[in-house]
Amino acid sequence: MTKEQPQPVRVNPWLLPLSWIYSTIVFFRNKFFDWGIFKQEEFDIPVVCIGNITVGGTGKTPHTEYIINALKDKYRIGVLSRGYKRKSKGFVLATPQSTSHEIGDESFQIKRKFPDVIVAVDANRRRGIRQMLELENPPEIILLDDGFQHRYVKPSYTIILSDYHRPVYEDAMLPAGRLRQPVSALREANTIIVTKCPADLQPIDFRIISHDINVFPYQDLYFTRFEYNKYLLPVFAGAAHKLPLEALESKYTLLVTGIASPKLLMDKLAEYTSNIDPLVYPDHHNFTKKDIKRITSRFEETLADDKIIIVTEKDAMRLVSMDDISDNVKAHLYYLPIEVVFMDKENDFIQKIDKHVTENQRNRRLYKK
Structure with a gap:
């Protein structure tokens, strides 16, 4: 059996002029944040962003659940998302009685599987984090689900997911392709994870993809696959x-x-x-x-x-x-059911996240003194 290869990325050449317009808008929006015209808010708590630079599924929810599973016995975890396609408005704190119509299907799934995790939804991520921190027992770490485009919050740690089957370095900006951000946005990540990999990926494939993504020395690259129950x-x-x-x-x-x-x-x-x-x-x-x-x-x-x-x-x-x-x-x-399986360096990934949370808490204690 031959190894499954990524299919050629389909880019619509007729829509490239519109992609150039979209790219210009995204470029200046990003620059306005970089120049401080649009203000970012930083919080006194570890905020781990789990996002992507494309439209379409890259596996954000299973990877969020993976991190929850790894850290839930050590930290009080909060998960904040937009609550895509929910029927409610504003900030909503999930309860055991919440429905998918109130908090969105991903948040409902997480709350159902992890009832002790603090789950909330709010399109305004800054307001959502503030509300969560005002709870009687606030979270010690917040996982920001699909928050990479929401730059009004400055995360303390950023994870960007990329689908093996649609390499970002072969894609184009919307609407000709599926990129919401240019490939250069990958440099903002602390960690890049190539998801949905075939089980028989070889070491040479790891090296080729690493070269094509152009991982920087300060970044970590991991490969995961999905395993069904x-x-x-x-x-x-x-x-x-x-x-x-x-x-x-x-x-x-x-x-x-x-x-x-x-x-x-x-x-x-x-x-x-x-x-x-x-x-x-x-x-x-x-x-x-x-x-x-x-x-x-x-x-x-x-x-x-x-x-x-x-x-x-x-x-x-x-x-x-x-x-x-x-x-x-x-x-x-x-x-x-589906779960994430790391194809290499699994312990290294969790240790990096754990170290980030621990150091952040230590710095908070020193700062308060």
Whole structure:
């Protein structure tokens, strides 16, 4: 089996004039921050930004969860995001009763998996951090989810994610390509992580990508891949039991996705069954009653006796709050959890973050004295 290679990046040449205009706007916006015309706010707490310079999924939520898992027993963690496509406004502090409509699907997913983590949403990140620091038990570290473009906050540590399958150094600015910031913005990162790598990446590939990204001496570069769980989990607790992936061999599988890149999940399921019926929605899709009706009809109209509906973990967070899903669909609705696996220097990455938080806290104590 040959190693999976990144596909050539598709850039629309007809839109390049618009990209030049967009690039000019981004250039002057960045310069206004650099010159101090637009003011950045720095906080007396470690603020770790986890972002990217492209549109589309690079794996911010799984990497945020990875950091939470590594640090949650040592620090009181706060996670602040915009709460993309939520129905609420302003600052919202997540509670066990919060829904994805109130705080967005990523924040809902994190709060559901890590109930002790302080999760909040606010499009105004400065206000959001201030509100979190005014809590009775404020966080000791804040993870700023997708905050790289929000330059009004100056993070103490920046992590930029780049998709292996769409190298940023081959891309173009919006709208011809998918870059929200120029490739030169990578120099702002303390750490760059190439995500979604194939499992059989070789040392020579690490060196080639490192050269192409042009990592600076003050930066760290890591490579991660996604690893799916061996079991499918029910979306609705109590409606069903977890299933091993091997059980898919004899099942009709309706795969429903509303994420940027469903290919990885499709490829994984294809290892266990060839009977996959995909129903693909746009990224961050908010499922409606009409969508539920379509999914239900598609599922119930198949003549197969043994059948299942599989969704992504993010989509599961959107669906679990919906009231108009039939009991029959609930009983057959599963999702496949995903986790981040570092391909090298895993301990080094966590130690860097841990050291940053520890030194920041030490400096705060010395400053207060």
